[in-house]
Amino acid sequence: MNKTLGDSQSVAAMRNTFVARGVATAHPIIASRAAGAYLWDEAGRKYLDFVGGIGVLNIGHNHPAVVAAVQEQLESFSHVCFQVVAYEPYIRLAARLSELVAPGQGYKSVFLTTGAEAVENAIKIARGYTNRPGVIAFRGGFHGRTLLGMSLTGMSAPYKQNFGPFAPDVYHAPYPNAYHGFTSDDALKALDTIFSTQIQADRVAAIILEPVQGDGGFLAAPPEFMQALRELTTKHGIVLICDEIQTGFGRTGKMFGFQHSDIQPDLITVAKSLAGGLPISGVVGRAEIIDAPTPGGLGGTYGGNPLACAAANAVLDIFECENLLERSREIGEKLRAGLEALKEKHVEMGEIRQIGAMVAVEFVTDAQTKAPDSALVQRVLDAAREEGLLVIKCGVDRNVVRFLSPLNISEQDISDALGMFGRALKSLKA
Structure with a gap:
């Protein structure tokens, strides 16, 4: 063989x-x-x-610094499961991400394994916090290949195929695309139409979007659109989730894509470049929201694996040094x-x-x-x-x-x- x-x-x-x-x-x-x-x-x-x-x-x-960090952690232990015993790389990474996402605001984190898992947990957290069922995502968005991830994803082929029925209480709004003549005002009016024809705003737990759609074509949400979403979600008590899985960690010229719009989301999802190639994902957000699930409601056997946490901390060091x-x-x-x-x-x-x-x-x-x-x-x-x-x-x-x-x-x-x-x-x- x-x-x-x-x-x-x-x-x-x-x-x-x-x-x-x-x-x-x-x-x-x-x-x-x-x-x-x-x-x-x-x-x-x-x-x-x-x-x-x-x-x-x-x-x-x-990257040599990531390889060295993983090798050093491997000599101590490769896995213990954070739900069994805690370990310093996980806790340190949570603290560092809190300060990167919202300096001085005391955001908290939970770590998982894949981007889709982070998205699912963000929705779960939002529903637990608001006690509402509805979620609004955007056409052209990509949020994963799990059942809820596919349901949130705003593309049919190749992701949805014949895999339905999909998760309920998910609604899709059009996303701004100036090149094809669809403005931020058009998108906001369409969102109002969803509230008046499909689900009332007070039944919506979360609005989730990528600040720059990745698989959807690298379409950036205009700052005025992001700011309007922030005002709208605050007004109606809706959790605003920024999916930063592809936009995060410097890809857009800032650490996170939402930072181009001068807003602060309630939750963000991270994955991809967080750990230089090792599988890790996470949800970072306001303490009062992310703490809505009671103990046992969040986690996963491999979530925040020690090797991946060590790699992620090395990645953040690299950003600071280079x-x-x-x-x-x-x-x-x-x-x-x-x-x-x-x-x-x-x-x-x-x-x-x-x-x-x-x-x-x-x-x-x-x-x-x-x-x-x-x-x-x-x-x-x-x-x-x-x-x-x-x-x-x-x-x-x-x-x-x-x-x-x-x-x-x-x-x-x-x-x-x-x-x-x-x-x-x-x-x-x-």
Whole structure:
């Protein structure tokens, strides 16, 4: 068996034979190792990785400080379960996140394992606090593949398929999208319509949204929309939840996406880049809200695993030492400038979106109709891979290419990535 596993063609064949079809893989390569901004396949080919495990590796692959922290923790213990005995890395991480999310306001945390689990617990906390059933999410939002996560997610394909019926008392409102002519005022009016036709505001426990929709196409909620939501939720006693699973930890140029709008959410969900590749997620929020569940109502066997907590504390150290928030903004500006230059030659690049180092390009069939061109995006991904650049798609129509580089990437790597992407676009017209 080991000899067979050593052959990349055999591994690919085994993947098709033994791995469930429903687990999609964006690129047909088998990884052998990774470091920093790079990944190598089993044939030894090197790729510049602008996927980062889908926004998980904001500090790059195998950062030495994270590796050292995990190794040190592993020598003490790898698992005891926080619901059995407590441990310092969990408690220290909770304290640090409290100060990052709401300095001096005494926010509290609970740690879990996956982003979907964090979302489910945030909703559970909100319902426990308000004693209300309803939840409003947004079209184009992504909140996970569990039952409640799918119910909250505002996209049908590929996530919902024939998996229903879904969780009850979940309602979807349209999300602002200026490029396609849907303003913040339009979205707020639609929300009022939900209150008047589907569920009264005093029966809504929570409104949940991504400050920048990730899988939905890197659409940023305008500050005025976020501020209006904060006023509305405060007025009606609704818990405002910001899903920061992809926007968190420097991706948008601030530690969290909500900080661009000068608001304070009641709860936020975190995961992905919190621990540099180790699985951990969490809910951070106001003490009076997050303490609504009584003892035993929150937790999970692997939630806040000691190795992941050690990694997460190392990640926060790295942010402090390497000035990654400023670097995130610099990376985003350079990527945007390079992509704008390419757009002058490629009219199919409909809109370039950038907030910090969260950068994406929406591809359309023509500039007038702005009709999505998902087939072209797949060809772009394949051509970019042939050039040595890994990127992935997103958007409700899967016509958006997203760029998720490490925040400590070099100037040369940024230049190389833009060159690879430009050559990929040019090759499709040859």
